[in-house]
Amino acid sequence: MGTSRPLPPGLRDELITTELGQALELLASEQADVSPLDKSEAIERLGKHLLRVARRMRSPSSGDDLVTSAEVVNDAIRALGDEFGGDHLQVPLRVLRGVRSGTGLAGSALPQHPAIPLSASELMVNGAGEPSLGSVLKQELGCADEVDLICAFVGYKGIEALRPDLRALAERGGRIRVITSTYLGSTSRKALDDLVSLGAEVRVNYQGMVTKLHAKAWLFRRPGELDTAFIGSSNLSEAALYTGLEWNVRLARADAPTVFNRIHQVFDSYWNTASFEQYSLADADRLDAALAEARGFAAQGFSRRAQRTIDKLNDQLEAAYARIQVRARPHQQRVLDALATRRGEFDEHQHLIVAATGTGKTVMAALDYAALGAAAGAVRPTLLFVAHREQILAQARETFRQVLQDPGFGELLSGSSGPLPRDAHVFAMVQTLRNRLGSIPPTAYDVIYVDEAHHSTADSWDSVVRHFAPRELVGLTATPERTDGADITDLFGGRYTTELRLWEAVDDQLLAPFEYVGVDDGTDLRDLAWHSGDYAVGALSELYTGDHERVRRIVHAIHRWVEHPGSMRALGFCVTIAHAQFMAEQFTQHGLKADYLVGDHDQTQRDRVLGRLMAGQLQVVFSVDVLGEGIDVPDVDTLLLCRPTQSPVLFAQQLGRGLRLAPGKATCLVLDFIGQHRAEYRFEQRYQALVNPSAGDIRTQAEAGFPFLPAGCSITLERVARERVLTALKRVAVRPGVSGLLKDFKTGTWPSLESFLHRTGRTVEQFYGVDNRKMSWTRLQREAKSADAPAEPSSPSMRDEEVLLLRRASYLQHVADAMRVNRWFDWLKADEPVSAGELSIAEQRLAMQLMHCLLMKPHTLEEGFNKLWRHPAVRDEIAELLTLNRADLDVSPVPLLGLADVSLMAHARYTRAEVFAALGVGTVERPKEHREGVYFVEHSRVQLMFVTLHKDTRKFSSTIQYRDHALTPDLFHWETPNNWRQESRGTQRCIGQGPEGSTHRLLFVRERSSGPVEGTFRCFGLVDRHGDLEGDRPVAITWKLRSPLPEVAFESARLVTAG
Template structure:
């Protein structure tokens, strides 16, 4: 591009309006296409390559452009029903705001299914045409913004794999409305649009006639669904990868002489086949399969025969309806076998292998009676949800031998389950506010009474059901027939709702626990065959019943348990033929517990409101599963979050008790880490330290006042693992009386840690407590008042103080807690980069930052404001959305100009020649940027977004609240990842 006069180009561009926009486009183009060093961009308009790699998901950018555009047009050859389903919530929101769009697609290679075309016709504000160009194979997306256009062109069709998973190349560029690239693309599409065929019902009907024949000829026959179910060939069924891993671990248990093991595996990941594979491997003389429902047994017996083979007479049922007790592989209901007379028909050693399905029920007296009677060589328990709300420990029953564990989110990421497309929809609001109050009262209680009949009448009224059907019809389902499952609050509501759905031409039947087995089986068959569209139930299908064809799950009830919520969600996640996804529609009313929804969907164990809000804001993907909320539903969840305290003692006590049941003793903090449970920092810092938490739980913990202060130091300062140095030294001093500095340095190098005198000196100041002020919290006295580790400068060795050393020798509880804190901190440290002071995307308090930049003392007791400088470092703290009640003097708006440039304001009463302002510009210090969204919930942590630099020439003298202030642009060395960026700015 030699010889181009950029000043002349800019002058020409500025001849129109929108000078600022012109400046940004100009800078972005020069930065992206000419020289990124010479032409720094100060707008979010630079070119980007989208690949679906490393958080660079095309789907995220496409959704963002849609949510911020004035209009849009897509030109894509291939469109899938699954991707349309993902986009429907966005398209609906756009239509509600008057944003119109166009889609140009094709019948090229007969890839697009007639159903996909039918779904496109449902979308409000979208006009669709079919290109008449031979071999139409375009893949372009154009978004009209105020004054400019964004174009994404590349290899990605409108399919879930192309936009979420495949390695693609799609280039995103921005252009002014009169830019040449805009003109070329727009003219090309407009020519094709004018010649294209409008999408109509009549066109689809004609397309349907020729589609099936041509599609089948062009496509290979689909293989049997894999991953969630085992792979099948002509000879025998083989385990998938999850099952292979689990089988190996179960075999290890038996080889170690264990007589029982527990498998925790998400619904739909093939637990039954796993059990059959292990029985095939163990080769028992006789096997007993226990479950609490006959329909589970019948299905399981068929699965076992597929895996193991042999005569059908080898497989028998022992239920209220069948007594085939001599079968080699016996499948029995607990209800039948618990009867004394029937139980004693078998000897205690009759079965050498017993498998207990849905084993979380095993705390019931009936299960206990059977399991205590029989003495097999091996017990295998299987469940998706081992946690219980009573005092019975499933883990203890299986001697704490967890053979394998995979939870819902892991299974989705591994593509073992059918993806879900979740939409949180605001529930119907009646014109009469009193009616809405009645309904809210009914839906926010765990048990219901006859006096609430009036609320049920409203919930099952024609107008509310009509609203529900409008939503279910719009959002749809995968496949050609609807197979829906609806969960509501009570049996009466289920019965009346089914009747009203049927009256409105959507055949439905209600099922409840009181219904007989034959009735249940008949209704399920009717759903599978398409005779009815919906089964309406309360909790009957939480577990055990598999209806793989279910392609739409509807929640019409509040969420009182995340465990139950996941169980019910899992009813639709089993893979099946002709099923690409399951549509999950959650009608969110004024529920006090709706805060549980984002937590349950993501499996988040952080107990952080910030994380829950982020799920609602970002609407993340899990594998190919998507999450979306409408605007009212979002606000209802936010309201619920504002009112709840996620880390209150009642909730933490439940988490603690569950872990105690799991390990069979007082849990260590390390137990919570290794089980991927709650972050141990939450428990340890709830009451100064973990010892105090345990005392609150009435555990027999006794520590002295000094020991208590030491544990407070360990849990408050080091448990987080944000720097390994102190932890590695303390761990060494558990085994050695003294540690030589050379030995420590070698160990730190082997661990990949930074090893320099400044960091070592900082470590020493922390461990001898000189880092902490005398009279400010946390003070030296809070942590015991005297050095924890003593450094001998002459011999260059470290040792513990004598009192601490004595406590470790003589106090079992203290020693256990001290070692546990160190080990947990070292394990937690794995989330942080050892060779960096800070890890991108992780959260830090101001106090953490002062320690990690090797500051001499903890200055956070002072009001350091938005930034702090020492000799080598500058750290910048930004609260992006400032509270309205703060002083007007600090209400100025720091803001991102794009994902790598922040427009930043100095402290008040500053001028361009102020000493601290000059420190931003002089280049002598490494600047580090820490940002949090707001001060909600008194959150003191900031996300580390990386190092940044002052952009030369960007500083401006300004006035704020009548006082001088300086603004400037800070450029990050690495762009902020998409999801973090939009979570902060939205």
């Protein structure tokens, strides 16, 4: 045992040993930051510790020492138990170097071992005295069963160098998969053609300038866990393989098994992503055009060959459109799913879609119309698309034509188009429509889309929209919050149907990445007047206008964070016209050319000012709040947030003005100037626009430095700004207590919990989480002494019983499917308790699910119902919550066909206890207790699989994250418990083999182990085995889902976003 030495200060990450424990005793108690070992990573940590100790063993100098060393290892294995008996080392120690395919003359020669042993890792640099990357790749190809390559650029010379080895691999039945893209136009089409001719499978991302694929990696797959990989700097070119100064790490699975799992999974995830498209020789013309455009030829036209192809297709227009395939990006698909859910589940047919400019609102409308048309059958629904500019109409019609693959679809109706078209599909200017309403029947169009729907409250738009009575009405807008306070939802069902959030659009690469910087502006707003949930505009403007020190701080921040301020194109958002004018004057005095635009400026003045900005004659244009679409300038690369904005919608609108994609624009810099705010100011609301809520609450993400942002994005808070933001976020964590709720409650009249939450900006989860999940709508009404508050029970025991049931009502936040909500709602609103004896088997199981959610554990269902009926306030509370849940339903659950009396639906959420109750496992008094990931229901031969995607929300760890994940909406990668082999009873039963095999398999997946919604399992439905089993201990199985996942479920379960 070594002598304990003082431990230097700094971060550590190691198990505490006897020696380390002695060193810790020399420290003061508060010096050491120690935490218990998390169970989910214990095995990996213990194994690494044992390996670290073993590596310090003395090298054996004789045969006897070898035997002794082997016995030490065998003793350790023996201590693990009999199930590891097959892992004992045989003595004398020998190494298996290969297995031939036959014996004698029929036996095949073994391939040459690579220069680097298959079990070793190394750094390759093409250095003197060491093998080149190209030579080692040849050796790896010679002994691999399969090879995967992901590479930004595939060059012809690189393929030429490896051609014989690739051909040999293909000829012996090996699979070759290649992923690449058109990024920068550097890939050789001839190289891809050669790969395809060799038998390789090639997938290409044609949106190279959007996806920006930089990855370079080879993965060589072999049996016996002898996979190897090369990850580093080398593209597939001759220089990279032999002469370039390259760094590539050669990894062996034996050294880093968890990293290899991650490599396999990420590659397979990319491979199954729709944005990487299968390439064949028939796609050569399309690839040529994409490569030419990526090389910068787009402004001058495509390459000659590509142009000839386009000319030829223009002569055959139908063929040209037939080749166009428009697919929704992932988050666009979530919007389309939401529309379908509201129509199918709720019979709602007036909708408002909120999405930032540039996120493809028209594409979503066209895809939505295509789905409506497919459901309608042979005759397409009649269509009216309304906008206020002819250019928008022409672009919209072209988008619809591409989506529908119909070059003749739709006619324009504008001021210059003459009489009303006879076509049943019309793209019309609102001004022209208004003048012709008298000749158009209200029911003339089945489907109407209103572009820039924020105009709909204006008289010219209002009369048009109200004139028609379509089956489907959909408004599209990027700016739902108008500066005149008008409510645009009035014409579209009274609410936003769905919103494409800013971080989703950036994640989908529909918008440019952002670099957000929070800067202290030196102001103190704590004593500023506060009205209707925000600062008084007049007082705020008076404070800012004339604050020359604040201007100096803003200018200083620009010079610090903008590389070339003289060439930036910036928009600045101000409080009032006076503030915008003041900022423009001050910036000009500081040497930055600036002007301002406000709502009173006409289009000519707007065009002039914005034209000067784009020409580089101005560096900044200031405006008040967010102007309409007239200020939409894709080339804007900097945003100056010179006023506080806590509304997440308005904040997103401001940011959306700078995130449009444009040639040469990599990111948009957002400088947010932060003062010292009142306690009421809510930072967490504005940051909701920037971050994915599934990555954790805003405070946790802020404290960690916002690590989980879309690719290319960053959030930086300067020191003082960070302190202020974190202080405010910590205050928020405390503020929504009982006193905060009471204060908000007394500001208005609330007919329902839904109205209260909507007006105060709270979620259901935030409300019920108050006071350690003891809050309820009933309690709040009583403590606020509301006239509508339900009466309290008369006896102390009844009051105690009611308090407990009201608290448990919050456990129903995940219940939103029609099967449970409708049945439970009917029961709860009945005058008399439900008679359990009159219920069918499926209804009894539904009743058990309700009792289990409320943790009641009555002796019988009858007793449980009687207990609920003693408390009408509890039943009303549950009904109120179920109504809220149902209204926020994000997907349409699907029935499980083939399972009799099972009260489950695919895509709905359940607790474990509910799952078992639905399958008749356990009783109402004793719910089934089971915490493992697999369970076999004997009486119905149903195999249950429970998956938690993120085992530990506090940190990222490859050993516990991503082992189970969705590959595509209908394929799911799942791994058995660690000790299962392919021939194990559990594995065979799971895949339905043998006399004990399962007849049905149900998969349940949750995001994490805690949380009222995310901590419950979403039923992914019935699954079937897809392809072969892979590996042992654990066994990897790919399941085919009978009901493909909706986008919101796929998004949370997939491993990684790719393109």
